[in-house]
Amino acid sequence: MNNIAGKPLNGDLEDDDEDEANDDGLEAWERAYTEDRSWESLQEDESGLLRPIDTTAIHHAQYRRRLRALASNAATARIQKGLIRYLYIVVDLSKAASERDFRPSRMAVIAKQVELFIREFFDQNPLSHVGLVTTKDGVANCLTDLGGSPESHIKALMGKLECSGDASLQNALELVHSNLNQIPSYGHREVLILYSALSTCDPGDLMETIQKCKKSKIRCSVIGLAAEMFICKHLCQETGGTYSVALDESHFKELILEHSPPPPAIAEYATANLIKMGFPQRAAEGSVAICTCHEEAKTGGGYTCPRCKVRVCELPTECRVCGLTLISSPHLARSYHHLFPIVPFAEISPSSQNDPNHSFPNTCFGCQQSLLSQGFGAGNKAELSVSCPKCKQQFCLDCDMYIHESLHNCPGCESFRHSKSVTIAQ
Amino acid sequence: MTTSAPSKNYADDVSLLVVTLDTNPFFWSSFPFHFSEFLSQVLAFLNSILLLGQLNQVVVIATGCNSCSYVYDSASDKNHASTNGTMPAIYSNLLHNLDEFVAKDQQLTTPHHKPGTIPSSLLSGALSMALCYIQRAFRSGPMHPQPRILCLQGSTDGPEQYVAIMNAIFSAQRSVVPVDSCFIGSNNSAFLQQASYITGGIYYRPPQMEGLFQYLSTVFATDLHSREFLRLPKSLGVDFRASCFCHKQTIDMGYVCSVCLSIFCEHHDKCSTCRL
Numbered sequence: 001m002n003n004i005a006g007k008p009l010n011g012d013l014e015d016d017d018e019d020e021a022n023d024d025g026l027e028a029w030e031r032a033y034t035e036d037r038s039w040e041s042l043q044e045d046e047s048g049l050l051r052p053i054d055t056t057a058i059h060h061a062q063y064r065r066r067l068r069a070l071a072s073n074a075a076t077a078r079i080q081k082g083l084i085r086y087l088y089i090v091v092d093l094s095k096a097a098s099e100r101d102f103r104p105s106r107m108a109v110i111a112k113q114v115e116l117f118i119r120e121f122f123d124q125n126p127l128s129h130v131g132l133v134t135t136k137d138g139v140a141n142c143l144t145d146l147g148g149s150p151e152s153h154i155k156a157l158m159g160k161l162e163c164s165g166d167a168s169l170q171n172a173l174e175l176v177h178s179n180l181n182q183i184p185s186y187g188h189r190e191v192l193i194l195y196s197a198l199s200t201c202d203p204g205d206l207m208e209t210i211q212k213c214k215k216s217k218i219r220c221s222v223i224g225l226a227a228e229m230f231i232c233k234h235l236c237q238e239t240g241g242t243y244s245v246a247l248d249e250s251h252f253k254e255l256i257l258e259h260s261p262p263p264p265a266i267a268e269y270a271t272a273n274l275i276k277m278g279f280p281q282r283a284a285e286g287s288v289a290i291c292t293c294h295e296e297a298k299t300g301g302g303y304t305c306p307r308c309k310v311r312v313c314e315l316p317t318e319c320r321v322c323g324l325t326l327i328s329s330p331h332l333a334r335s336y337h338h339l340f341p342i343v344p345f346a347e348i349s350p351s352s353q354n355d356p357n358h359s360f361p362n363t364c365f366g367c368q369q370s371l372l373s374q375g376f377g378a379g380n381k382a383e384l385s386v387s388c389p390k391c392k393q394q395f396c397l398d399c400d401m402y403i404h405e406s407l408h409n410c411p412g413c414e415s416f417r418h419s420k421s422v423t424i425a426q
Numbered sequence: 427m428t429t430s431a432p433s434k435n436y437a438d439d440v441s442l443l444v445v446t447l448d449t450n451p452f453f454w455s456s457f458p459f460h461f462s463e464f465l466s467q468v469l470a471f472l473n474s475i476l477l478l479g480q481l482n483q484v485v486v487i488a489t490g491c492n493s494c495s496y497v498y499d500s501a502s503d504k505n506h507a508s509t510n511g512t513m514p515a516i517y518s519n520l521l522h523n524l525d526e527f528v529a530k531d532q533q534l535t536t537p538h539h540k541p542g543t544i545p546s547s548l549l550s551g552a553l554s555m556a557l558c559y560i561q562r563a564f565r566s567g568p569m570h571p572q573p574r575i576l577c578l579q580g581s582t583d584g585p586e587q588y589v590a591i592m593n594a595i596f597s598a599q600r601s602v603v604p605v606d607s608c609f610i611g612s613n614n615s616a617f618l619q620q621a622s623y624i625t626g627g628i629y630y631r632p633p634q635m636e637g638l639f640q641y642l643s644t645v646f647a648t649d650l651h652s653r654e655f656l657r658l659p660k661s662l663g664v665d666f667r668a669s670c671f672c673h674k675q676t677i678d679m680g681y682v683c684s685v686c687l688s689i690f691c692e693h694h695d696k697c698s699t700c701r702l
């Protein structure tokens with residue numbers, strides 16, 4: 001009766017030996033009690049009633065800590081960021097990626113998060129390009145070339161998700177290195193490796209390849225899914241990237257999305273150039289032209305390249321006939337918030353708010369939510385809130401997160417004409 | 427770290443309309459249509475939104491020349507009916523708060539603007555506040571109303587607000603909040619045209635101000651779901667070309683600095699903004 005529970009899932013006994021030996025004889029529902037322990041997420045409140053742990057306070061505290069860490073590095077100087085990025089994502093499709101410690105399997109989690117990451121990447125870096133490389137059976141293959149359209153990458157990735165063999169770090173780096181040598185000098189070269197294996201099967205000296213990448217100024221970052229490996233850490237330290245190991249699915253998502261905003265640029269890595277770009281007009285409704293991307297006649301909405309006058313369907317893209325980069329001004333504007341970041345808000349502790357000498361507003365300036373805590377018997381106690389150091393307006397913690405992560409405008413500074421200290425007429 | 431778009435659990439047909447009302451005194455003093463008549467038509471329109479559904483919500487933010495502020499929230503419990511019962515509660519509250527706001531805004535005016543030009547109103551501030559309020563609505567529970575923003579604007583665009591307005595537009599696009607614009611000034615507003623195009627809203631310039639209520643109630647009053655069944659004004663030619671930083675002229679081919687993204691019309695050896 002217990003054989004179903006006792007049979008190993010993957011067929012390789014070495015990995016699951018310890019677990020299976022201990023849980024031998026347990027049903028699946030019994031294993032849920034030993035593994036999930038759902039009672040630990042409950043807490044007693046003052047009156048003895050049970051309620052789930054208040055994760056919002058912990059979430060806010062983590063967020064504030066992270067923001068403080070970032071702010072201490074940035075100080076008041078504006079850091080130069082690499083805005084035009086050429087990023088290769090190396091996906092490890094070795095046997096280790098079919099492990100089931102991430103549910104449903106590491107491969108499925110990686111595929112889903114890479115899709116989200118690609119969309120987020122093009123949202124934050126519209127002028128950049130992404131390419132996909134997979135490594136399995138000891139070789140590395142280029143899945144898609146460097147391109148600017150998210151759909152083609154995602155479609156290619158979803159079609160090729162079979163795992164087998166060993167991962168090869170050196171072959172992947174060699175392939176990426178040869179591809180990235182062809183890009184223009186103003187672009188920032190980056191590689192993001194999603195590594196689930198604990199070994200690498202290489203034809204030569206991996207250290208030499210790492211030195212080659214360092215000389216070509218390629219910034220390599222690794223996200224491990226298994227355990228920390230010295231070679232990955234060495235690679236990231238040499239090239240100036242970041243190495244992190246994911247603990248579970250949500251942590252993996254957090255780690256991979258940290259790579260979507262542009263990293264601080266090392267000035268010698270990319271030369272500053274003026275790049276010729278075109279700003280096409282939208283074609284009039286009802287005009288007929290053959291578009292260069294699909295090679296068929298189309299009517300109405302499309303864009304006309306200002307140099308060679310051919311029609312393209314969507315922006316941003318490169319004109320296929322004359323090679324001019326075509327973008328529209330909103331695409332450039334998407335990157336402006338990286339150049340003009342807003343300062344982190346300062347915390348106001350609840351105790352100083354109850355001070356009768358200072359008058360504090362009772363509502364958040366952005367969303368008009370009351371800043372006094374609501375709850376049984378809470379009275380008029382003030383909760384933790386933040387204020388902008390420039391305009392001195394008070395905001396609630398939810399507005400603080402929204403403003404810094406999505407909006408990138410302080411409503412207080414924007415709503416008072418004479419508190420503006422940043423102008424873009426530079 | 428990014429916030430994903432909140433899950434779309436919309437209660438059927440319930441809308442949250444956030445209106446940004448342009449109260450720039452410099453604009454209104456030179457405009458042939460009087461502000462009080464404009465306001466009476468807008469108030470009738472807001473009342474009609476509240477009548478269309480019991481759960482509909484209306485929030486009004488006044489966009490002044492030196493400041494912005496909330497002047498009305500239909501869901502707040504601070505609304506009182508007027509003491510002698512001659513006006514509905516929405517009118518008396520809104521007018522009272524608007525009076526206070528305009529007086530305060532006037533006090534903040536300093537004579538710094540160039541004579542002959544009309545200073546712009548602070549649209550970026552109003553949009554940012556509107557988006558913060560809408561985020562609060564998304565957090566309010568499992569079923570929340572469908573939010574949208576309506577900008578009633580007449581003042582010209584202030585170029586110093588370009589970055590802030592674009593940030594607000596992209597954030598609205600990510601949260602799937604359409605930004606409609608009813609522009610009553612003389613020339614088209616490029617910022618509002620871009621806002622409505624990018625977020626999927628409607629941009630409309632009413633041809634005759636006397637019939638403003640008619641245009642508002644036929645074009646801007648319907649909720650988002652019902653818009654699929656209506657023939658609404660199409661956006662004509664949104665100009666997405668950029669202006670060069672040196673001459674401020676629109677160009678269709680230019681040179682972009684790879685570090686600071688400044689746009690120039692001629693090739694230089696060094697970018698003058700970042701000097702690299």
